[in-house]
Amino acid sequence: MVWKIVLLVVMTWVIVGAFILPAPQQAIGEASRIFYFHVPQAWVAVVAFLVSMVASVRFLRNGNRLEDDRARVAAGLGLLFSLLATVSGSIFAKVTWQSYWNWDPRETSILILLLIYGAYFALRTAVTEPERQARLAAVYAIFAFVTVPFLMFVIPRVLPSLHPSDSIVDESGSFAMSLETSVVFFPSLAAFTGVFIWMYRLGRRVTTAERLRIEE
Amino acid sequence: MYTLEVLSLTKGFGPRQVLKDVSFSLTVGDSLAVIGKNGSGKTTLLRILAGLMIPTRGKAVFMHDSQKLDRAAIRQRLSYVGPELALYDALTAAENLRFFGKMRGISLDNELIVKITEMVGLSGRENDLYRAYSSGMKQRLKYAVALLNDPTYLLLDEPTANLDEEGRQVVSQIIARQKENGILIVATNEQEEYGFAEKQYRLDG
Amino acid sequence: MPKNSIGLTAKSWAVLRKDIQVEFRSRYALNAILLFGVTTLTVVSFSVGQKNLSGELYAALFWIIIFFSAMSGLAHVFVREEDAKTATVLRLTADTTAVYWGKLGFNFLLLSLLEAVITPLFLMMTDAILHHFFLLLIILFLGAVGLAGATTLIAAIISKASVKGALFAVLSFPILLPLLIGVINGTTKALTATGGVTQASSELQLLTSYAVVMITASLLLFEFVWEE
Numbered sequence: 001m002v003w004k005i006v007l008l009v010v011m012t013w014v015i016v017g018a019f020i021l022p023a024p025q026q027a028i029g030e031a032s033r034i035f036y037f038h039v040p041q042a043w044v045a046v047v048a049f050l051v052s053m054v055a056s057v058r059f060l061r062n063g064n065r066l067e068d069d070r071a072r073v074a075a076g077l078g079l080l081f082s083l084l085a086t087v088s089g090s091i092f093a094k095v096t097w098q099s100y101w102n103w104d105p106r107e108t109s110i111l112i113l114l115l116i117y118g119a120y121f122a123l124r125t126a127v128t129e130p131e132r133q134a135r136l137a138a139v140y141a142i143f144a145f146v147t148v149p150f151l152m153f154v155i156p157r158v159l160p161s162l163h164p165s166d167s168i169v170d171e172s173g174s175f176a177m178s179l180e181t182s183v184v185f186f187p188s189l190a191a192f193t194g195v196f197i198w199m200y201r202l203g204r205r206v207t208t209a210e211r212l213r214i215e216e
Numbered sequence: 217m218y219t220l221e222v223l224s225l226t227k228g229f230g231p232r233q234v235l236k237d238v239s240f241s242l243t244v245g246d247s248l249a250v251i252g253k254n255g256s257g258k259t260t261l262l263r264i265l266a267g268l269m270i271p272t273r274g275k276a277v278f279m280h281d282s283q284k285l286d287r288a289a290i291r292q293r294l295s296y297v298g299p300e301l302a303l304y305d306a307l308t309a310a311e312n313l314r315f316f317g318k319m320r321g322i323s324l325d326n327e328l329i330v331k332i333t334e335m336v337g338l339s340g341r342e343n344d345l346y347r348a349y350s351s352g353m354k355q356r357l358k359y360a361v362a363l364l365n366d367p368t369y370l371l372l373d374e375p376t377a378n379l380d381e382e383g384r385q386v387v388s389q390i391i392a393r394q395k396e397n398g399i400l401i402v403a404t405n406e407q408e409e410y411g412f413a414e415k416q417y418r419l420d421g
Numbered sequence: 422m423p424k425n426s427i428g429l430t431a432k433s434w435a436v437l438r439k440d441i442q443v444e445f446r447s448r449y450a451l452n453a454i455l456l457f458g459v460t461t462l463t464v465v466s467f468s469v470g471q472k473n474l475s476g477e478l479y480a481a482l483f484w485i486i487i488f489f490s491a492m493s494g495l496a497h498v499f500v501r502e503e504d505a506k507t508a509t510v511l512r513l514t515a516d517t518t519a520v521y522w523g524k525l526g527f528n529f530l531l532l533s534l535l536e537a538v539i540t541p542l543f544l545m546m547t548d549a550i551l552h553h554f555f556l557l558l559i560i561l562f563l564g565a566v567g568l569a570g571a572t573t574l575i576a577a578i579i580s581k582a583s584v585k586g587a588l589f590a591v592l593s594f595p596i597l598l599p600l601l602i603g604v605i606n607g608t609t610k611a612l613t614a615t616g617g618v619t620q621a622s623s624e625l626q627l628l629t630s631y632a633v634v635m636i637t638a639s640l641l642l643f644e645f646v647w648e649e
Binding site (some may be wrong): 266267268271279288294298300302303304305306307311315316318320321364365399 | 498509514649
């Protein structure tokens with residue numbers, strides 16, 4: 001209970017701080033404030049994928065339907081956050097570079113993530129038998145996750161990038177965020193992760209209750 | 217000694233409960249007729265035993281001298297014939313036999329193919345396409361394929377479906393041989409077929 | 422019954438040969454895939470034919486044709502087994518890994534045939550100039566391996582769905598994106614004067630590692646899709 005209040009306070013600070021303190025990237029201007037929201041959203045989308053994948057692996061190994069429920073809940077949240085990240089990124093792109101979409105590697109990656117989540121649920125809808133649905137979805141989640149290293153490391157080397165490269169770590173590799181930026185960014189990262197965990201736990205409570213009802 | 221132990225096998229499709237706590241145990245020389253009206257789960261039970269479906273609860277344990285058999289070992293020693301199975305339409309009977317023989321780890325030469333087709337009463341028809349076979353002939357070829365690996369466990373769903381008098385005789389012979397050296401499970405709701413097995417297991421109510 | 426032990430390789434070949442035999446007698450997947458490819462190519466050539474576009478554009482168009490043709494035919498290898506009800510006997514008798522290798526091989530051959538037909542036609546029907554033949558050959562090969570490697574497992578997945586429709590393309594596209602980026606960039610370099618094998622080393626690395634990773638992952642996951 002306490003941590004929910006803490007979460008509320010931190011999130012409030014993040015929202016206020018994002019607009020009161022100086023914009024993180026002077027070169028880009030006021031629009032760079034979206035950094036405080038967009039990056040944590042993308043981060044959560046990836047974390048959700050990881051959670052979903054791990055639960056899927058567990059499900060294939062032990063056949064416990066609760067694991068499949070976990071995978072499904074996490075994937076649902078992943079879909080939500082990757083949608084948010086794509087939209088916030090697109091808005092930022094329009095304001096800064098005058099075009100909603102540019103095929104910059106990070107843009108591409110978050111779009112692929114969104115498509116993977118969409119495909120995951122399309123698959124689930126297309127398989128009616130519950131046991132089979134869980135297995136096939138688990139296989140797809142794991143298989144799709146395998147492409148993540150390609151998205152994260154290989155594509156950026158092959159596609160030219162528009163993303164500001166010196167927001168977090170600059171060319172020399174040392175930490176490049178100013179104190180003012182850190183003071184909003186890291187709490188934001190924590191707050192968004194907190195929101196994810198909270199929603200995940202709620203989702204799990206629902207699925208666990210449903211499963212108990214099914215088992216009678 | 218090969219055995220099969222079925223322990224509380226349960227299968228549900230969503231809200232529909234098809235099998236509930238099915239249990240029995242068999243050893244070489246045993247034959248079991250699984251009886252029940254349409255929809256009572258006979259085919260489902262056989263499919264689970266054949267490894268084609270995963271039960272909701274419970275398990276089927278195949279053992280050889282107190283050693284559990286793994287999936288691959290079960291596959292080698294088990295055959296299943298049922299109405300929903302089909303062989304390759306675009307291939308001849310001989311090609312089907314040769315292919316499934318390969319899958320079973322056996323190389324079949326022409327001589328053997330002739331012998332096998334003779335055994336199921338399909339002499340001279342081995343170079344016809346499976347597509348051209350009547351349903352009775354198809355059933356016989358399915359038996360031929362099922363016997364390629366000399367199965368310890370033979371599962372038959374509606375064994376004499378589509379068969380004429382001669383076909384039924386072929387099946388009787390196959391079943392008689394199986395009862396000597398292996399385990400036989402027959403799923404049926406035909407009174408005449410009850411006699412194929414010594415024991416019975418009812419699936420209704 | 423004589424029991425010679427037949428190894429995994431031989432069993433995989435047997436599955437592949439069987440699929441080729443069956444396919445040859447009906448030509449269903451082959452027709453679908455070639456017809457789609459040639460039709461799309463004709464449309465492309467008609468609208469873009471003599472306009473002298475950049476290497477990048479030609480590369481993109483080429484792989485759009487290949488991708489969508491692949492989507493129209495690569496699922497067949499599993500869907501046909503399920504529809505014809507032959508999958509059950511295969512499941513009962515065959516080694517799961519042999520089934521995967523055989524089907525993978527079949528899809529690879531299908532793709533290679535598609536590429537062999539479309540590539541020369543494409544070069545003839547558009548103004549694309551092939552500057553680096555050897556590079557294109559490698560890209561086509563790696564592209565076919567990667568495409569087959571990534572989609573064979575997905576084909577197995579959708580063959581068990583009750584509603585297939587566009588599911589194959591929906592599931593395949595996100596997973597294929599790294600491959601598509603690699604082959605399009607690589608083909609661009611084959612179609613422009615300044616390209617060449619050495620210039621395309623990062624693409625070739627990407628494609629090779631992609632193929633290896635996807636096939637390995639498929640091998641590990643296939644049994645969960647195929648059995649039951």
